Amino acid sequence: xxxxxxxxxxxxxxxxxxxxxxxxxxxxxxxxxxxxxxxxxxxxxxxxxxxxxxxxxxxxxxxxxxxxxxxxxxxxxxxxxxxxxxxxxxxxxxxxxxxxxxxxxxxxxxxxxxxxxxxxxxxxxxxxxxxxxxxxxxxxxxxxxxxxxxxxxxxxxxxxxxxxxxxxxxxxxxxxxxxxxxxxxxxxxxxxxxxxxxxxxxxxxxxxxxxxxxxxxxxxxxxxxxxxxxxxxxxxxxxxxxxxxxxxxxxxxxxxxxxxxxxxxxxxxxxxxxxxxxxxxxxxxxxxxxxxxxxxxxxxxxxxxxxxxxxxxxxxxxxxxxxxxxxxxxxxxxxxxxxxxxxxxxxxxxxxxxxxxxxxxxxxxxxxxxxxxxxxxxxxxxxxxxxxxxxxxxxxxxxxxxxxxxxxxxxxxxxxxxxxxxxxxxxxxxxxxxxxxxxxxxxxxxxxxxxxxxxxxxxxxxxxxxxxxxxxxxxxxxx
Amino acid sequence: xxxxxxxxxxxxxxxxxxxxxxxxxxxxxxxxxxxxxxxxxxxxxxxxxxxxxxxxxxxxxxxxxxxxxxxxxxxxxxxxxxxxxxxxxxxxxxxxxxxxxxxxxxxxxxxxxxxxxxxxxxxxxxxxxxxxxxxxxxxxxxxxxxxxxxxxxxxxxxxxxxxxxxxxxxxxxxxxxxxxxxxxxxxxxxxxxxxxxxxxxxxxxxxxxxxxxxxxxxxxxxxxxxxxxxxxxxxxxxxxxxxxxxxxxxxxxxxxxxxxxxxxxxxxxxxxxxxxxxxxxxx
Numbered sequence: 001x002x003x004x005x006x007x008x009x010x011x012x013x014x015x016x017x018x019x020x021x022x023x024x025x026x027x028x029x030x031x032x033x034x035x036x037x038x039x040x041x042x043x044x045x046x047x048x049x050x051x052x053x054x055x056x057x058x059x060x061x062x063x064x065x066x067x068x069x070x071x072x073x074x075x076x077x078x079x080x081x082x083x084x085x086x087x088x089x090x091x092x093x094x095x096x097x098x099x100x101x102x103x104x105x106x107x108x109x110x111x112x113x114x115x116x117x118x119x120x121x122x123x124x125x126x127x128x129x130x131x132x133x134x135x136x137x138x139x140x141x142x143x144x145x146x147x148x149x150x151x152x153x154x155x156x157x158x159x160x161x162x163x164x165x166x167x168x169x170x171x172x173x174x175x176x177x178x179x180x181x182x183x184x185x186x187x188x189x190x191x192x193x194x195x196x197x198x199x200x201x202x203x204x205x206x207x208x209x210x211x212x213x214x215x216x217x218x219x220x221x222x223x224x225x226x227x228x229x230x231x232x233x234x235x236x237x238x239x240x241x242x243x244x245x246x247x248x249x250x251x252x253x254x255x256x257x258x259x260x261x262x263x264x265x266x267x268x269x270x271x272x273x274x275x276x277x278x279x280x281x282x283x284x285x286x287x288x289x290x291x292x293x294x295x296x297x298x299x300x301x302x303x304x305x306x307x308x309x310x311x312x313x314x315x316x317x318x319x320x321x322x323x324x325x326x327x328x329x330x331x332x333x334x335x336x337x338x339x340x341x342x343x344x345x346x347x348x349x350x351x352x353x354x355x356x357x358x359x360x361x362x363x364x365x366x367x368x369x370x371x372x373x374x375x376x377x378x379x380x381x382x383x384x385x386x387x388x389x390x391x392x393x394x395x396x397x398x399x400x401x402x403x404x405x406x407x408x409x410x411x412x413x414x415x416x417x418x419x420x421x422x423x424x425x426x427x428x429x430x431x432x433x434x435x436x437x438x439x440x441x442x443x444x445x446x447x448x449x450x451x452x453x454x455x456x457x458x459x460x461x462x463x464x465x466x467x468x469x470x471x472x473x474x475x476x477x478x479x
Numbered sequence: 480x481x482x483x484x485x486x487x488x489x490x491x492x493x494x495x496x497x498x499x500x501x502x503x504x505x506x507x508x509x510x511x512x513x514x515x516x517x518x519x520x521x522x523x524x525x526x527x528x529x530x531x532x533x534x535x536x537x538x539x540x541x542x543x544x545x546x547x548x549x550x551x552x553x554x555x556x557x558x559x560x561x562x563x564x565x566x567x568x569x570x571x572x573x574x575x576x577x578x579x580x581x582x583x584x585x586x587x588x589x590x591x592x593x594x595x596x597x598x599x600x601x602x603x604x605x606x607x608x609x610x611x612x613x614x615x616x617x618x619x620x621x622x623x624x625x626x627x628x629x630x631x632x633x634x635x636x637x638x639x640x641x642x643x644x645x646x647x648x649x650x651x652x653x654x655x656x657x658x659x660x661x662x663x664x665x666x667x668x669x670x671x672x673x674x675x676x677x678x679x680x681x682x683x684x685x686x687x688x689x690x691x692x693x694x695x696x697x698x699x700x701x702x703x704x705x706x707x708x709x710x711x712x713x714x715x716x717x718x719x720x721x722x723x724x725x726x727x728x729x730x731x732x733x734x735x736x737x738x739x740x741x742x743x744x745x746x747x748x749x750x751x752x753x754x755x756x757x758x759x760x761x762x
Contacts (some may be wrong), residue, residue: 212484212594284587286484286594287553287580335484335594366598372488378599383746391748394508394600398495458590478599 001096001105002415005123006115007037007048007078011142013055015173016114019411021056024072025065028416032103034075038092040082048078061406075103083119089126097132107135110418114142116221121158128162140169140418143234144225145427149436156429169418170427174235174338176410176417179373179399180242181425183340184256186367186375188247193365196344199323203362205243206326206341206477209236210333212285214457215307219298226305227277228442231329235338237264237435238427239369240325243340244315253423257431264434268314272444276464278308279450280332283457290332290457304450307331310465311441312472326469326476332457338369341477361392364477373399373407481555484594491574494559508573510745511602512539513592513624520607527605527737528575535745538597541577544585544616551582553591589619601625603745609634612644621652628744630657631689638692642761649755655744657737658689659754664730665717666697672727677702679722683710686717692761693754694720700756709762 002020004012023029037048053073057064079095081088100107111127113120120141131137139159146152159168174180187193196202209231215222222230241260248255281292293299293307308330315325342365350360364378375397383389399407417425427435454462460476469476481487512535516524521543528539561572576595580588596602602624610617610629621627627648634641648654669676679698684691688711695709712719716734720727735743 284590287584287587287591288551289583289586334590337594339598361599364599371485372492376598389746391509392600394597396508398492458587458593478596478602 001033001099001103001108002035002110002112002419003092003096004035004037004112004114005083005119006039006113008039008041008043008051009114011114012037013051014059015409015411016112016415017052017055018060019409019415021060021068021072022062022409022412023416025062025068028412029072030419032075032105034077034099034103034105035072036092036096036099037076037078038081040080042080043078045078049073049076052076061409083115083123083126086126089130093130100134105135107132109135109137110140110415111137112140112415117144117147120155124159124162131162136167136421137163138167138169138418138421139163140171140415142171144229145170145234145432146436147224147229148442149433149439152432152436156432165429166421166423168429169414169423170429170432171414172234172238172427173410173414174238174369175242175425175427176412176414177369177373178407178413179367179369180239182373182375182399183242183367184251194247197342198319199321201344202323203343203345204324204326204472204474205240206343207236207239207243207339208327208341208476209239209329209338210335210460211331212333212336212458214280214290214293214332215296215299217297219296222307223299223303223305227307227309227329227331228438232309232311232327233435233438234427236327236329237267237438239338239340240267240313240315240327241431243342244320244325246319251424253426256424257428261428261431261434262317263315264431264437266315266317266320267434267437268316269437269440270311270313274312274468275441276308276310276462276468277306277445277450278310278330278455278462278465279303279305279452280307280330280455280457281453283332283459285332285334285458292453292457293332294453304445304452306445306450308333308455308461308465310461310468312468324472326474328461328465328476330461333460334458336371339477340367340369341365342367360390366477368399375399481557482553484591487555487557487576487578487595490557491559491576494557494574495572508536508538508597508600510535510537510600511595511597512537512605512745513602513620514539514541514605514607515544515588515620516541516607517544523737524605524607527741535742536573537745538574538576538595540592540595541575542588542592543577543579544588545579545581546583546585548579548581551584553584554579554581586616587619588616589623592620593623596623601748603628605629605741607633609641610645612641612647621648624652626653626655626744626747628655628657628741631693632658632661632687634689638688639761642692642696642758646755646758649750649758653747653750654754655747655751656689656693656754656758657740657744658687659693659757660740660744661734662686662690662694662697662717664732664734665694665720665727668728668730669694669698669720669722672722676722679707681708681710681723683712683721683724684717685712685714685719687715688713690717693757695762696757696760697753699760699762701753705760705762 079092146155241263244263245259248259279293283290294301294303310328313325344363346362366376368374377395378392380390381393383391481490514524555578558575559572603626604620604624605628682695691711699707
């Protein structure tokens with residue numbers, strides 16, 4: 001039984017129910033199964049179902065089919081309750097027990113915390129106190145997991161009072177994306193890449209998590225989080241870990257996470273010279289005028305919250321020593337795109353360097369995580385005709401098209417994995433702790449007042465971000 | 480009709496899936512070609528595009544500004560043009576995106592183009608007509624691309640000050656000029672007159688004013704002399720050159736087709752210093 005706390009919220013509407021519908025569409029939901037939504041909002045069952053139908057029609061990747069929807073609705077329920085109210089929670093538990101009997105779900109529970117972080121501890125305690133003896137219980141926790149190292153540890157201790165580590169599924173939906181998993185397949189299922197996947201053959205790695213949108217009305221949240229806590233500390237570091245990790249001995253949760261955590265431990269905390277932060281001012285995105293961050297609703301007019309972070313990171317281990325990982329995240333950048341680019345060393349002695357002119361570029365392997373999942377290999381090729389002119393050719397492997405099927409949404413994969421008890425694509429507590437090592441960077445920011453805004457909406461961030469790479473004789477890739 | 484960059488990408492992805500079997504998901508590209516084509520230039524721009532895709536598998540972004548439209552909106556049509564490679568089973572596909580920039584969406588076209596550029600590949604901007612020197616829309620696009628391609632034959636009025644404006648861009652972007660490319664055969668013919676041509680005093684050129692100025696500028700800069708006089712006999716194309724009253728030998732061959740000229744310019748990388756010197760020597 002899947003219990004969604006925060007069932008009247010945006011995440012449930014945009015992601016969770018469309019994911020459940022996609023699973024029902026493909027007959028991937030277990031049988032027996034039930035989903036119970038709960039939130040403070042007073043709604044009747046029928047009202048909740050009507051809202052979810054609207055959400056599925058708007059956000060699902062599959063066409064709407066009445067028979068599939070009827071099947072899903074037949075096992076969907078809603079309970080309005082205040083999470084801190086004992087009587088409300090008792091009523092919820094009574095419904096769950098009743099459904100267990102009626103549907104035969106045997107006390108197996110997944111509690112999905114799709115609520116703001118402030119509500120985590122209360123719900124965990126209420127659920128923990130009422131957990132039954134029959135079946136298994138799992139807890140899915142949305143990011144952010146704490147707001148710094150101390151709060152992450154405190155939350156972790158709190159949850160561990162009622163739940164064992166193997167029952168906790170900390171979600172980072174980036175790990176549910178097909179291309180992130182394909183990065184693992186690319187590295188470890190192909191003999192040609194792994195031998196050259198190291199400092200000897202790779203000049204540098206570049207990871208970009210770019211969003212063209214602003215904060216979309218989430219001013220209160222973003223003022224507290226900023227780019228470093230919203231994206232950098234979790235999604236970006238997970239991408240880096242998957243890119244840089246050693247081959248796991250197998251694809252079990254523990255093996256994969258053991259290797260990822262080693263990478264996170266090896267990241268050298270960057271000094272102030274290796275980190276650039278920025279905040280967008282007015283500009284144009286897709287031809288449309290965009291307001292400055294400080295003009296957004298819920299944002300202080302003198303806010304120093306960063307909407308952009310670029311950094312030069314080093315993974316201090318045998319494989320990656322001295323290989324820079326240039327990373328950047330930001331809002332109101334020219335386009336929405338998440339990519340991992342591996343730039344290989346230049347050919348040591350191209351015999352036609354003088355003839356080829358400006359066309360000689362190093363090989364680059366680009367893994368596109370979103371929005372168009374795929375892989376691009378940049379190779380130098382001779383221009384047909386006389387002479388020996390060389391130019392870069394992009395060979396694009398478009399992931400969705402190759403298999404002639406639409407790709408599953410990250411949440412489909414992750415919810416299904418949680419149902420199966422497979423935590424490979426979820427974050428372990430020691431990974432979270434290592435990710436919060438970035439606290440040291442944030443601490444240095446408390447001491448100065450940056451000159452914000454320092455980049456226009458619709459551009460690739462402030463000039464110092466370009467200088468960060470240019471100082472090393474390199475440049476950010478053109479997106 | 481797509482109304483956002485996201486919709487354009489989605490429609491392209493769908494087109495690729497519908498494209499000829501066996502090749503749609505493998506895209507090969509060598510450049511992004513951006514063409515600024517106000518409505519009066521659209522037909523000519525389409526003509527130049529014909530045949531280009533076969534030689535340069537690319538993404539073409541045709542920008543049609545409509546600043547006087549009633550609404551502020553993007554309206555984009557996407558097309559996948561696939562060609563059979565001679566003697567092979569696979570297809571070469573090029574993507575053509577025509578974006579109408581309506582109302583205030585024409586103010587900052589670079590912000591529309593930036594998300595559509597192909598990753599890492601060179602980007603070329605073909606600007607139809609005379610560029611609006613110093614205008615934000617033009618400057619934004621210039622800073623986005625590797626090469627600006629103009630045809631100074633399309634400019635009207637006194638040319639020397641316009642070439643001076645163009646020369647100010649040389650340190651920001653590599654520049655090609657179709658008018659210059661069309662003088663290539665004649666420059667070869669004039670060079671064959673060396674060393675006699677070294678003492679030339681007067682040049683009479685029957686051509687477009689742009690071609691005449693560029694030929695004279697080229698001779699001045701190559702010879703290191705500023706005292707060369709130019710007399711222009713206006714014509715629709717370059718048909719004759721007299722050097723101190725003597726006709727220069729007529730070069731062999733036919734003038735190239737517009738798409739061939741554009742195609743050749745798309746093969747160029749880096750700055751053309753000879754052209755830059757010629758532009759700076761226009762008087």
